[in-house]
Amino acid sequence: MDPFHNELKKEFQLERMILFSDAVFAIAITLLVIEIKVPELAEEHFTEKELLKSLGHLMPKIVGFLISFFLIGNYWMVHHRLFGYVVNYNKRLLWINLLFLLSIVLMPFSTGIFGEYSTPQGLYLKTPLIIYVLNICFIGFMLYRLWSYISNPVNQLAEHLPHPALVRVAKIRALLVPAIFLLSIPVSFIEPPFLSRYVFLLVFPIMRIIQKRADKKLKFQPQS
Amino acid sequence: MDPFHNELKKEFQLERMILFSDAVFAIAITLLVIEIKVPELAEEHFTEKELLKSLGHLMPKIVGFLISFFLIGNYWMVHHRLFGYVVNYNKRLLWINLLFLLSIVLMPFSTGIFGEYSTPQGLYLKTPLIIYVLNICFIGFMLYRLWSYISNPVNQLAEHLPHPALVRVAKIRALLVPAIFLLSIPVSFIEPPFLSRYVFLLVFPIMRIIQKRADKKLKFQPQS
Amino acid sequence: MDPFHNELKKEFQLERMILFSDAVFAIAITLLVIEIKVPELAEEHFTEKELLKSLGHLMPKIVGFLISFFLIGNYWMVHHRLFGYVVNYNKRLLWINLLFLLSIVLMPFSTGIFGEYSTPQGLYLKTPLIIYVLNICFIGFMLYRLWSYISNPVNQLAEHLPHPALVRVAKIRALLVPAIFLLSIPVSFIEPPFLSRYVFLLVFPIMRIIQKRADKKLKFQPQS
Amino acid sequence: MDPFHNELKKEFQLERMILFSDAVFAIAITLLVIEIKVPELAEEHFTEKELLKSLGHLMPKIVGFLISFFLIGNYWMVHHRLFGYVVNYNKRLLWINLLFLLSIVLMPFSTGIFGEYSTPQGLYLKTPLIIYVLNICFIGFMLYRLWSYISNPVNQLAEHLPHPALVRVAKIRALLVPAIFLLSIPVSFIEPPFLSRYVFLLVFPIMRIIQKRADKKLKFQPQS
Numbered sequence: 001m002d003p004f005h006n007e008l009k010k011e012f013q014l015e016r017m018i019l020f021s022d023a024v025f026a027i028a029i030t031l032l033v034i035e036i037k038v039p040e041l042a043e044e045h046f047t048e049k050e051l052l053k054s055l056g057h058l059m060p061k062i063v064g065f066l067i068s069f070f071l072i073g074n075y076w077m078v079h080h081r082l083f084g085y086v087v088n089y090n091k092r093l094l095w096i097n098l099l100f101l102l103s104i105v106l107m108p109f110s111t112g113i114f115g116e117y118s119t120p121q122g123l124y125l126k127t128p129l130i131i132y133v134l135n136i137c138f139i140g141f142m143l144y145r146l147w148s149y150i151s152n153p154v155n156q157l158a159e160h161l162p163h164p165a166l167v168r169v170a171k172i173r174a175l176l177v178p179a180i181f182l183l184s185i186p187v188s189f190i191e192p193p194f195l196s197r198y199v200f201l202l203v204f205p206i207m208r209i210i211q212k213r214a215d216k217k218l219k220f221q222p223q224s
Numbered sequence: 225m226d227p228f229h230n231e232l233k234k235e236f237q238l239e240r241m242i243l244f245s246d247a248v249f250a251i252a253i254t255l256l257v258i259e260i261k262v263p264e265l266a267e268e269h270f271t272e273k274e275l276l277k278s279l280g281h282l283m284p285k286i287v288g289f290l291i292s293f294f295l296i297g298n299y300w301m302v303h304h305r306l307f308g309y310v311v312n313y314n315k316r317l318l319w320i321n322l323l324f325l326l327s328i329v330l331m332p333f334s335t336g337i338f339g340e341y342s343t344p345q346g347l348y349l350k351t352p353l354i355i356y357v358l359n360i361c362f363i364g365f366m367l368y369r370l371w372s373y374i375s376n377p378v379n380q381l382a383e384h385l386p387h388p389a390l391v392r393v394a395k396i397r398a399l400l401v402p403a404i405f406l407l408s409i410p411v412s413f414i415e416p417p418f419l420s421r422y423v424f425l426l427v428f429p430i431m432r433i434i435q436k437r438a439d440k441k442l443k444f445q446p447q448s
Numbered sequence: 449m450d451p452f453h454n455e456l457k458k459e460f461q462l463e464r465m466i467l468f469s470d471a472v473f474a475i476a477i478t479l480l481v482i483e484i485k486v487p488e489l490a491e492e493h494f495t496e497k498e499l500l501k502s503l504g505h506l507m508p509k510i511v512g513f514l515i516s517f518f519l520i521g522n523y524w525m526v527h528h529r530l531f532g533y534v535v536n537y538n539k540r541l542l543w544i545n546l547l548f549l550l551s552i553v554l555m556p557f558s559t560g561i562f563g564e565y566s567t568p569q570g571l572y573l574k575t576p577l578i579i580y581v582l583n584i585c586f587i588g589f590m591l592y593r594l595w596s597y598i599s600n601p602v603n604q605l606a607e608h609l610p611h612p613a614l615v616r617v618a619k620i621r622a623l624l625v626p627a628i629f630l631l632s633i634p635v636s637f638i639e640p641p642f643l644s645r646y647v648f649l650l651v652f653p654i655m656r657i658i659q660k661r662a663d664k665k666l667k668f669q670p671q672s
Numbered sequence: 673m674d675p676f677h678n679e680l681k682k683e684f685q686l687e688r689m690i691l692f693s694d695a696v697f698a699i700a701i702t703l704l705v706i707e708i709k710v711p712e713l714a715e716e717h718f719t720e721k722e723l724l725k726s727l728g729h730l731m732p733k734i735v736g737f738l739i740s741f742f743l744i745g746n747y748w749m750v751h752h753r754l755f756g757y758v759v760n761y762n763k764r765l766l767w768i769n770l771l772f773l774l775s776i777v778l779m780p781f782s783t784g785i786f787g788e789y790s791t792p793q794g795l796y797l798k799t800p801l802i803i804y805v806l807n808i809c810f811i812g813f814m815l816y817r818l819w820s821y822i823s824n825p826v827n828q829l830a831e832h833l834p835h836p837a838l839v840r841v842a843k844i845r846a847l848l849v850p851a852i853f854l855l856s857i858p859v860s861f862i863e864p865p866f867l868s869r870y871v872f873l874l875v876f877p878i879m880r881i882i883q884k885r886a887d888k889k890l891k892f893q894p895q896s
Contacts, residue, residue, distance in 0.1 A: 006832075012687065013756050015236065019243060019691060020748065023471075023698035026247035030255065030329050031702065035710070038259070038336035046345045055351070069329070073322045076244065080318070084237050094752070098745045105702050105741070112710035121718045127727070160230075239460065243467060247695075250471035254479065254553050262483070262560035270569045279575070293553070297546045300468065304542070308461050384454075463684065467691060474695035478703065478777050486707070486784035494793045503799070517777070521770045524692065528766070532685050608678075 014089050017097065021079060024101045028108060029072045035112040036061050060118030067200055068111040072104060074207070075139060078170075079146075085158040086150055093157060096149055100142040103135065110135040123193035126185070133181045140178035147171045169214040176210070177203055238313050241321065245303060248325045252332060253296045259336040260285050284342030291424055292335040296328060298431075299363060303370075306394075309382040310374055317381060320373055324366040327359065334359040347417035350409070357405045364402035371395045393438040400434070401427055462537050465545065469527060472549045476556060477520045483560040484509050508566030515648055516559040520552060522655075523587060526618075527594075533606040534598055541605060544597055548590040551583065558583040571641035574633070581629045588626035595619045617662040624658070625651055686761050689769065693751060696773045700780060701744045707784040708733050732790030739872055740783040744776060746879075747811060750842075751818075757830040758822055765829060768821055772814040775807065782807040795865035798857070805853045812850035819843045841886040848882070849875055 039054035079100075086093075110132045117128035150158050151167045161167060180203050188196035263278035303324075310317075334356045341352035374382050375391045385391060404427050412420035487502035527548075534541075558580045565576035598606050599615045609615060628651050636644035711726035751772075758765075782804045789800035822830050823839045833839060852875050860868035 009756065013752065016690060016694060016752060018240060020694045020698055020752075022240060022244045023247050023695050024702055026244055027251055027699055027702040029325075030248055030251040031706070033329055033333050034255070034258075034706075036333050038333065038340050040340060043343075043345050046341070046349060048349055048351055051341070051349055051351050055355075069326055070322075073326075077315075077318050077322075080237065080240060080244075084233065091749075094749055098742075098749075101701075102741060102745075105705055109705050109708055109710065116710050116712060117718075117723070119715075121715050125718060125720055125723055127720055127723050131727075242464060246464060246468045247471050250468055251475055253549075254472055254475040257553055257557050258479070258482075260557050262557065262564050264564060267567075267569050270565075270573060272573055272575055275565070275573055275575050279579075293550060294546075297550075301539075301542050301546075304461065304464060304468075308457065311457075466688060470688060470692045471695050474692055475699055477773075478696055478699040481777055481781050482703070482706075484781050486781065486788050488788060491791075491793050494789075494797060496797055496799055499789070499797055499799050503803075517774060518770075521774075525763075525766055525770075528685065528688060528692075532681065535681075 010088070014086065017089060017094060018083050018086075021083075021097060021101060022076075025072065025076045025079070025104060028104050029069060029076070031108045032065050032068050032072070032111055035108060035115060036065055057119070061115035063197070064111050064115035064118060068107050070204065071136070071139075072107060075104065075143065078143065078174075082146060082150060082170075085161050087159045088157045090155070090157070093149060093155075096142065096145050100139070100146055103139040103142050106135050106138070118194075118197065123197075126188055129188055129196060130185060133178070133185060136181045137178040140174050140176075143174040144171055147174055166214055169210065173207065173210055177207065180206060234312070238310065241313060241318060242307050245307075245321060245325060246300075249296065249300045249303070249328060252328050253293060253300070255332045256289050256292050256296070256335055259332060259339060260289055281343070285339035287421070288335050288339035288342060292331050294428065295360070295363075296331060299328065299367065302367065302394075302398075306370060306374060309385050311383045312381045314379070314381070317373060317379075320366065320369050324363070324370055327363040327366050330359050330362070342418075342421065347421075350412055353412055353420060354409060357402070357409060360405045361402040364398050368395055368398040371398055389441075390438055393434065397431065397434055401431065404430060458536070462534065465537060465542060466531050469531075469545060469549060470524075473520065473524045473527070473552060476552050477517060477524070479556045480513050480516050480520070480559055483556060483563060484513055505567070509563035511645070512559050512563035512566060516555050518652065519584070519587075520555060523552065523591065526591065526622075530594060530598060530618075533609050535607045536605045538603070538605070541597060541603075544590065544593050548587070548594055551587040551590050554583050554586070566642075566645065571645075574636055577636055577644060578633060581626070581633060584629045585626040588622050591622040592619055595622055613665075614662055617658065621655065621658055625655065628654060682760070686758065689761060689766060690755050690758075693755075693769060693773060694748075697744065697748045697751070697776060700776050701741060701748070703780045704737050704740050704744070704783055707780060707787060708737055729791070732794075733787035735869070736783050736787035736790060740779050742876065743808070743811075744779055747776065747815065750815065750846075754818060754822060754842075757833050759831045760829045762827070762829070765821060765827075768814065768817050772811070772818055775811040775814050778807050778810070790866075790869065795869075798860055801860055801868060802857060805850070805857060808853045809850040812846050815846040816843055819846055837889075838886055841882065845879065845882055849879065852878060 036058060039051065039058065041050055041054065113128045114132040116122065117125050122128065147167065147170055149155060151161055151171075162170075181200065184196040184199035187199050190196075260282060263275065263282065265274055265278065337352045338356040340346065341349050346352065371391065371394055373379060375385055375395075386394075405424065408420040408423035411423050414420075484506060487499065487506065489498055489502065561576045562580040564570065565573050570576065595615065595618055597603060599609055599619075610618075629648065632644040632647035635647050638644075708730060711723065711730065713722055713726065785800045786804040788794065789797050794800065819839065819842050821827060823833055823843075834842075853872065856868040856871035859871050862868075
């Protein structure tokens with residue numbers, strides 16, 4: 001086996017880890033929809049009104065599904081961008097990545113609990129919200145670990161990393177998302193209880209602003 | 225990292241986005257079958273007649289499954305063809321593609337509702353049909369966005385695109401499928417109500433005709 | 449885009465079709481296990497005897513699962529071998545392959561019905577067996593179509609195909625498996641009814657014999 | 673087709689087997705979470721206490737999920753490392769690998785039974801534990817078969833294998849994990865019955881120690 005071929009094999013091993021992660025992401029993001037069960041009315045209740053009513057009951061689940069879909073989609077993109085710099089791997093990286101995947105795999109479950117208890121009555125319960133937020137914190141923390149471990153030059157895993165200031169932005173952002181979600185817990189004590197759910201929606205514009213600012217400051221090109 | 229290697233990395237990043245999309249497509253198309261539950265008779269009803277009766281009740285679900293299977297399969301092929309021209313990516317493309325995948329991921333749910341209420345009694349309900357058609361409209365619109373964004377030379381994403389007239393055909397077709405499905409909504413007000421379901425079947429021959437015409441006019445070779 | 453790069457793109461498009469098929473195969477083969485539901489006893493029935501009894505009731509489902517697992521696994525291998533010769537693709541091949549995947553995707557459903565009615569009482573029903581056998585026939589026929597279409601030199605899809613005699617063996621075998629399964633239908637009229645289930649088990653040794661004979665005759669090396 | 677191209681095709685065929693395995697791994701590891709059903713309380717029981725109580729009932733399932741997640745994750749890594757040496761394949765390897773995948777695919781089912789009967793009452797049952805341990809034994813044995821078959825120079829499947837002493841360590845370890853799990857069966861006869869569950873947790877530290885020792889002795893670099 002010549003060195004060129006050997007290099008190819010190493011690259012394939014790295015790609016395999018990445019494509020395995022992609023498969024886990026793809027399954028987790030698609031399984032989310034399974035939690036939204038089709039409402040099954042008894043035939044004597046087959047009226048437009050009854051159906052719309054049961055679809056209305058599904059609304060909090062659908063909102064929960066959408067939030068989680070965009071979160072997982074966003075985390076996939078960050079994973080995609082981050083591993084764009086990776087040129088090597090080691091056992092520790094495999095484990096950190098596996099723990100990151102664990103945090104993603106738990107999302108259909110925590111989204112399920114979160115959606116199930118987002119009904120008017122369920123909104124007074126703090127536990128579903130706390131479970132969901134803890135899941136996000138777990139993802140955020142593992143992402144922070146991934147960024148730290150990969151960008152650490154000692155580990156010799158990455159090449160062509162962006163400017164250190166941008167790596168710092170990425171690491172801060174990994175922790176900022178959970179911080180915003182954590183905010184929703186104290187907010188959940190304020191009436192009306194559904195306010196806490198709207199805190200989540202702050203995540204997307206805030207992340208956008210941070211990203212744009214960082215992009216502008218350093219004229220960063222994601223694909224270079 | 226030499227430029228050749230750098231180029232390879234960019235290509236892998238692009239491939240990763242495509243293979244992630246494939247995984248989502250594959251899971252969505254396979255999950256469709258999960259909505260068709262195996263009929264579970266009580267043991268005292270274990271007769272051929274009873275089983276055939278409950279399989280008969282499954283028929284609308286099976287028809288719904290088949291329509292959605294071929295729709296998703298067809299959309300996968302269009303995605304396959306479209307990304308055959310793509311040689312670069314940017315963040316915006318990742319997002320448009322993610323929204324396109326969202327529209328695909330919703331299909332098992334909307335197909336489920338559509339199938340559940342395609343029974344003789346359920347056919348009088350408009351909501352399941354409307355939900356299903358809206359899902360198709362969402363897919364069609366996102367596909368149109370994908371074609372527009374990728375084929376726009378300003379974005380420098382594609383190479384060797386087919387003749388502009390053919391790109392226009394592809395974009396029109398992306399919107400035509402939802403238009404045919406939308407037709408089924410007024411038709412659903414005509415008796416008998418199952419007529420609206422048959423409008424769907426027009427999609428496949430109409431798309432074939434359009435494709436063949438465009439192919440003939442420009443002698444387009446899909447694999448070149 | 450130079451011709452070399454162009455060639456690479458075509459190859460990736462082909463690989464994409466193959467990897468999409470693999471994902472569908474992988475999901476279908478893994479979803480099979482979902483039909484085997486964990487027996488949930490009431491707490492007052494938590495005895496070893498009760499649990500073993502309900503696991504005993506699962507046995508026909510487990511046998512059905514195993515038969516389908518090895519069938520799908522086997523069909524994946526044939527697909528793997530067959531597409532090892534493919535160097536080009538066209539739209540028609542995409543469609544034939546999609547129909548082949550449809551026949552695979554239906555397996556968790558038909559295996560579910562087959563397993564559900566393989567209880568002592570259910571064995572007297574012919575419908576579940578017929579549905580299952582029809583699914584196998586559908587797979588076999590599509591596989592035959594794939595072999596015919598790919599091996600037809602007019603289509604210019606394959607290179608380094610095995611000796612025509614071996615292609616013929618492969619095509620016959622694609623139809624032979626359904627033929628053996630069809631045999632189980634007349635056998636199901638003979639008492640005791642579970643005999644029909646054992647006909648299936650003939651498939652694996654018969655296919656082995658045919659393969660070995662063909663291999664010996666032409667000293668065929670699968671990986672060359 | 674020139675020899676270079678031919679070589680590429682063989683490599684792709686090998687990669688296809690590996691990526692198919694990855695997809696099965698990814699689906700099995702993600703399906704595990706489906707067994708943990710979201711507790712659905714009646715609306716009159718929407719109290720924090722009731723919800724925490726039903727989440728408490730889920731704890732044994734969650735622990736079972738975590739054990740299986742890390743086991744499958746670990747087996748994926750071993751598969752990843754092992755196939756890093758593989759440069760060729762044959763039909764027999766495809767079959768051994770398929771049987772290995774079967775043992776992985778069964779995990780969501782055996783984990784489900786194991787978790788379902790890990791309640792205080794269920795712990796007195798031996799059957800769920802035995803089923804789970806048998807599944808682990810099956811995985812371990814198939815992994816041992818994979819290592820033996822791939823590392824056997826007669827089969828000409830691998831290149832750059834680690835030092836024979838390390839291959840021996842890997843083979844022993846493949847059998848050691850089931851051995852530790854088997855230990856839990858006699859332990860399950862000792863009061864209190866949940867002790868048997870803790871035996872499992874020995875696996876991870878013991879495997880770590882063995883690995884570290886072997887690594888130190890031979891200064892083995894996993895990525896070289």
